[in-house]
Amino acid sequence: MARFSYFSFHPIIKEVTMRKHTTILIVIVALGIVAFMVYFAGAGGGQGAKEAQGHLDAAISHAKEAVSHGGQGHPGEVSKHAKESISHAQGAISSMPKGNSHGAEAVQHTEEAISHLREAVSHGDQGHADQATGHAKEGISHLSGANNHAKEVH
Numbered sequence: 001m002a003r004f005s006y007f008s009f010h011p012i013i014k015e016v017t018m019r020k021h022t023t024i025l026i027v028i029v030a031l032g033i034v035a036f037m038v039y040f041a042g043a044g045g046g047q048g049a050k051e052a053q054g055h056l057d058a059a060i061s062h063a064k065e066a067v068s069h070g071g072q073g074h075p076g077e078v079s080k081h082a083k084e085s086i087s088h089a090q091g092a093i094s095s096m097p098k099g100n101s102h103g104a105e106a107v108q109h110t111e112e113a114i115s116h117l118r119e120a121v122s123h124g125d126q127g128h129a130d131q132a133t134g135h136a137k138e139g140i141s142h143l144s145g146a147n148n149h150a151k152e153v154h
Contacts, residue, residue, distance in 0.1 A: 063139045
């Protein structure tokens with residue numbers, strides 16, 4: 001026995017109801033897409049800040065290696081590790097969420113660190129271990145400040 005449906009008797013009601021359901025479905029999908037994008041864009045910091053902290057930790061580690069080699073009178077090694085530190089510092093800037101004051105401060109400190117590390121590379125390439133080491137130490141100071149701010153990015 002066939003079931004009697006109110007919608008089969010009134011095609012206009014059926015069409016209006018289908019449009020309503022389609023519109024609701026479109027709105028739900030659109031909201032899902034927006035939520036997905038906001039979550040994975042790191043709108044509040046989250047993964048971007050953690051990635052930046054990882055880069056800053058690596059940059060600090062290489063800068064400390066540069067200082068250690070500078071103390072041993074190895075200017076070429078100072079230059080090598082300072083370059084690695086710069087690479088990680090640039091990665092930290094790229095991944096740092098800049099939407100709040102801590103992120104912006106971290107970027108500013110990191111840029112200052114890069115400036116000193118570039119000087120360390122320059123002096124290391126010229127064979128000036130003492131001057132290269134001094135700039136690497138300054139770089140560490142700024143990278144540490146950047147890392148402190150990065151920890152506060154939410």
